[in-house]
Amino acid sequence: MTQTPTIEDLRAEVDLINRELLTLISRRAEVVEKIGRAKTAEGRPQHYDPAREERQLRELEQLNPGPFPAATIKAIFKEIFRASLALEESNDKKALLVSRQVKAEDTVLDIDGVRIGGQERPVVIAGPCSIESPEQMEQTAAFLSARGVRILRGGAYKPRTSPYGFQGMGVDGLILGQRVARDHGMLFVTEVMDTRDVDVVAEHADILQIGARNMHNFALLREVGRARRPVLLKRGFAATVEEWLYAAEYVLSEGNDEVILCERGIRTFEKWTRNTLDLSAVALAKQMTHLPVIVDVTHAAGRRDLLVPLAKAALAVGADGIHVEVHPSPATALSDNEQQLDFAGYDAFLAGVGAALNVPAGG
Numbered sequence: 085m086t087q088t089p090t091i092e093d094l095r096a097e098v099d100l101i102n103r104e105l106l107t108l109i110s111r112r113a114e115v116v117e118k119i120g121r122a123k124t125a126e127g128r129p130q131h132y133d134p135a136r137e138e139r140q141l142r143e144l145e146q147l148n149p150g151p152f153p154a155a156t157i158k159a160i161f162k163e164i165f166r167a168s169l170a171l172e173e174s175n176d177k178k179a180l181l182v183s184r185q186v187k188a189e190d191t192v193l194d195i196d197g198v199r200i201g202g203q204e205r206p207v208v209i210a211g212p213c214s215i216e217s218p219e220q221m222e223q224t225a226a227f228l229s230a231r232g233v234r235i236l237r238g239g240a241y242k243p244r245t246s247p248y249g250f251q252g253m254g255v256d257g258l259i260l261g262q263r264v265a266r267d268h269g270m271l272f273v274t275e276v277m278d279t280r281d282v283d284v285v286a287e288h289a290d291i292l293q294i295g296a297r298n299m300h301n302f303a304l305l306r307e308v309g310r311a312r313r314p315v316l317l318k319r320g321f322a323a324t325v326e327e328w329l330y331a332a333e334y335v336l337s338e339g340n341d342e343v344i345l346c347e348r349g350i351r352t353f354e355k356w357t358r359n360t361l362d363l364s365a366v367a368l369a370k371q372m373t374h375l376p377v378i379v380d381v382t383h384a385a386g387r388r389d390l391l392v393p394l395a396k397a398a399l400a401v402g403a404d405g406i407h408v409e410v411h412p413s414p415a416t417a418l419s420d421n422e423q424q425l426d427f428a429g430y431d432a433f434l435a436g437v438g439a440a441l442n443v444p445a446g447g
């Protein structure tokens with residue numbers, strides 16, 4: 085007399101079938117990978133082939149012995165096609181130069197003795213939004229260098245919403261920024277906005293900044309990639325992390341691997357801050373890439389009262405430095421009046437962030 089199998093017996097049978105299915109599904113994946121490689125070799129523009137999927141589904145529907153209804157069989161196989169397609173496409177993807185797959189260890193930049201990235205102390209990049217006058221730059225550099233800041237920022241090209249607004253000092257600003265930075269033993273970082281200016285900016289600046297609005301300017305990214313100067317690459321305010329990293333890849337692909345990523349806040353529905361600081365992007369960029377990542381707290385917040393908590397948070401998630409705008413007299417500044425710190429404000433900021441920033445205060 086045959087006994088009715090127990091649940092345990094039936095489960096043992098299911099386990100065996102699972103193993104067979106796994107073997108078959110893996111074998112299928114291996115064959116699909118071969119199809120994928122053949123398509124790539126033939127130079128086919130895409131792996132997705134809906135007609136081929138449709139033919140398979142029709143045949144499977146006809147062969148379906150039940151008890152699963154046709155729709156269920158279709159859903160299961162569509163999932164198999166989706167996974168197979170992803171496998172084919174992932175085999176095509178070249179590991180990016182910015183990724184940790186290509187370089188596992190942190191990139192540490194050494195720019196005239198100023199080290200950025202890895203286990204180094206976080207750096208501070210500070211200075212006015214725009215370079216306006218010798219007095220303004222001199223006062224700012226003297227103040228900041230006395231507080232251990234080694235990188236002076238200042239914009240020489242400032243296209244404004246109105247073409248009639250202050251447009252920056254241009255080459256005179258570059259010369260001034262470089263001289264003042266040298267006089268105070270600092271590096272000079274300034275934004276380059278036009279491919280035609282890359283050479284002259286690289287002549288005067290130690291670090292070339294690509295602004296958020298130019299993150300997608302691929303011609304400019306290629307040009308700074310050839311300039312053989314470190315690049316500070318701001319994230320576009322509407323750019324995904326993937327787009328930001330691809331922008332960095334443009335620079336690296338030209339042979340320049342000295343890139344500092346800079347998160348400066350993204351545009352969201354929030355109105356009470358100028359942008360929204362995306363801390364997860366900082367953590368993610370640190371995890372996925374080997375490049376140093378810094379955070380521009382000034383543009384992220386657009387208001388002075390949030391700079392301390394945002395800087396602390398940025399450092400807590402692994403930022404390699406902080407970018408902050410400082411001006412001797414923000415009220416009379418020619419741009420960004422609302423958000424630049426005055427000198428007392430910078431001292432309060434430094435005291436507020438405290439040990440996390442590790443810059444010798446009042447030194």
Ligand SMILES: O=C(O)C(=O)C[C@]1(C(=O)O)C=C[C@@H](O)C=C1
Nearest residue numbers: 119131132133136137165168169
């Ligand atoms: O036959 C192909 O062309 C494949 O790439 C394989 C496969 C499949 O899994 O069957 C995968 C994706 C395509 O959209 C069509 C079919």
